[in-house]
Amino acid sequence: MIDKHIIEAENAARQTDLAADYDALGARLSRRGVDIEALTARAMGFGVAIPSWGTGTGGTRFARFPGAGEPRGIMDKMDDCGVIHQLTAATPSVSLHIPWDRTDPSLLLEKAEATGLGFDAMNSNTFQDQADQEYSYKYGSLSHTDAATRAQAVDHNLDCIEIGRAIGSKALTVWIGDGSNFPGQTSLSRQFDRYLDAMGQVYAGLPDDWRLFSEHKIYEPAFYSTVVQDWGTSLMIAQELGPKAQCLVDLGHHAPNVNIEMIVARLIRAGKLGGFHFNDSKYGDDDLDAGTIEPFRLFLVWNELVEHEDTPGLNLSHMIDQSHNVTDPMESLMISAVEIQRAYLQASLVDRTALEGYRDSNDALMAAATLRAAFRTDVDPILQMARLRKGAAIDPVAAFRASGWRAQVAAVRPASAGGGGGIV
Numbered sequence: 001m002i003d004k005h006i007i008e009a010e011n012a013a014r015q016t017d018l019a020a021d022y023d024a025l026g027a028r029l030s031r032r033g034v035d036i037e038a039l040t041a042r043a044m045g046f047g048v049a050i051p052s053w054g055t056g057t058g059g060t061r062f063a064r065f066p067g068a069g070e071p072r073g074i075m076d077k078m079d080d081c082g083v084i085h086q087l088t089a090a091t092p093s094v095s096l097h098i099p100w101d102r103t104d105p106s107l108l109l110e111k112a113e114a115t116g117l118g119f120d121a122m123n124s125n126t127f128q129d130q131a132d133q134e135y136s137y138k139y140g141s142l143s144h145t146d147a148a149t150r151a152q153a154v155d156h157n158l159d160c161i162e163i164g165r166a167i168g169s170k171a172l173t174v175w176i177g178d179g180s181n182f183p184g185q186t187s188l189s190r191q192f193d194r195y196l197d198a199m200g201q202v203y204a205g206l207p208d209d210w211r212l213f214s215e216h217k218i219y220e221p222a223f224y225s226t227v228v229q230d231w232g233t234s235l236m237i238a239q240e241l242g243p244k245a246q247c248l249v250d251l252g253h254h255a256p257n258v259n260i261e262m263i264v265a266r267l268i269r270a271g272k273l274g275g276f277h278f279n280d281s282k283y284g285d286d287d288l289d290a291g292t293i294e295p296f297r298l299f300l301v302w303n304e305l306v307e308h309e310d311t312p313g314l315n316l317s318h319m320i321d322q323s324h325n326v327t328d329p330m331e332s333l334m335i336s337a338v339e340i341q342r343a344y345l346q347a348s349l350v351d352r353t354a355l356e357g358y359r360d361s362n363d364a365l366m367a368a369a370t371l372r373a374a375f376r377t378d379v380d381p382i383l384q385m386a387r388l389r390k391g392a393a394i395d396p397v398a399a400f401r402a403s404g405w406r407a408q409v410a411a412v413r414p415a416s417a418g419g420g421g422g423i424v
């Protein structure tokens with residue numbers, strides 16, 4: 001972890017300005033009938049999970065260009081996640097990916113204790129072949145035409161549940177690359193039947209207090225059809241499997257211009273929204289940093305999440321799901337966590353009483369203006385104050401750079417290989 005004196009020194013240099021900015025914003029919000037302290041408390045209570053694999057440099061189908069000090073394994077990844085949380089106070093948990101992060105659960109628990117982290121949903125992997133596996137997933141996994149291959153994929157998911165139980169996780173996320181690359185290659189209906197049958201076996205192995213998340217994706221790695229291609233399919237899966245099955249929505253897993261906030265609203269209405277995977281995109285599943293391309297879309301997603309936050313039974317599991325190809329992954333994750341937290345706070349600022357009034361009276365212009373008023377509010381002083389009060393950094397990236405963390409770990413972590421594609 002980073003020496004706390006470095007964080008304190010960095011904060012000391014910014015604290016006077018922050019106090020003035022916070023007071024000024026507090027006065028402005030007060031005129032709108034908003035208590036800044038209530039918002040700061042919400043910011044302090046916010047958390048989004050970090051995927052363990054996000055701490056390493058990602059890649060495209062073309063190449064991967066690793067940076068210095070790449071994590072060597074899950075212990076290094078958790079160290080990195082611990083520092084991200086230390087500086088942002090907004091990322092209290094890590095989401096593991098099996099088999100990449102497979103290790104002795106007692107070591108994982110020790111590391112979680114040392115880094116102050118908990119464990120979010122487990123992620124299984126049946127979209128690539130491992131050295132020791134008997135059957136290939138080249139033509140699918142949970143929906144494969146061969147029963148033995150499907151059984152192998154089911155067993156892997158059950159194994160992920162067992163590892164998760166040992167470390168206190170409460171959910172399994174199943175994302176599969178199954179689909180087809182050519183029209184006619186597969187029976188769209190029978191392939192889905194096979195998938196449902198296999199997922200039923202995974203569901204049967206789920207502990208009572210666990211949830212099973214299905215995550216849809218319109219295309220890639222299969223480029224003609226995917227088995228779980230859209231939220232309608234994902235909802236069918238969750239409804240057919242049972243009450244512990246829910247849907248995950250990933251911002252990048254849709255066609256351009258799809259109204260994703262409406263999907264969020266529909267899934268909440270169905271009692272089937274399990275959580276959200278945050279990233280941003282310009283064209284497809286770009287996995288860019290949250291809030292960098294379409295911050296207003298991020299805000300509109302949060303607007304639905306906040307509007308419905310008191311829905312009975314709603315228990316959302318939020319994670320960042322990005323690929324960092326040209327930035328320091330830790331810096332991207334810090335900035336992304338802050339941007340997600342920002343959109344959450346902006347959505348919390350929406351005057352919902354006024355909005356409902358405008359909706360009821362069909363005043364479209366003022367309804368839209370009500371959302372814009374919240375979106376345009378600069379909540380930086382609140383985010384900064386929330387971090388300061390939790391012992392984190394007013395400016396996380398500045399503190400990270402001042403700490404020299406990347407150079408320190410680069411001295412002990414050997415350079416990792418670049419080369420071939422690394423998209424996940």
Ligand SMILES: [Mn+2]
Binds near residue numbers: 215321
């Ligand atoms: Mn995802």
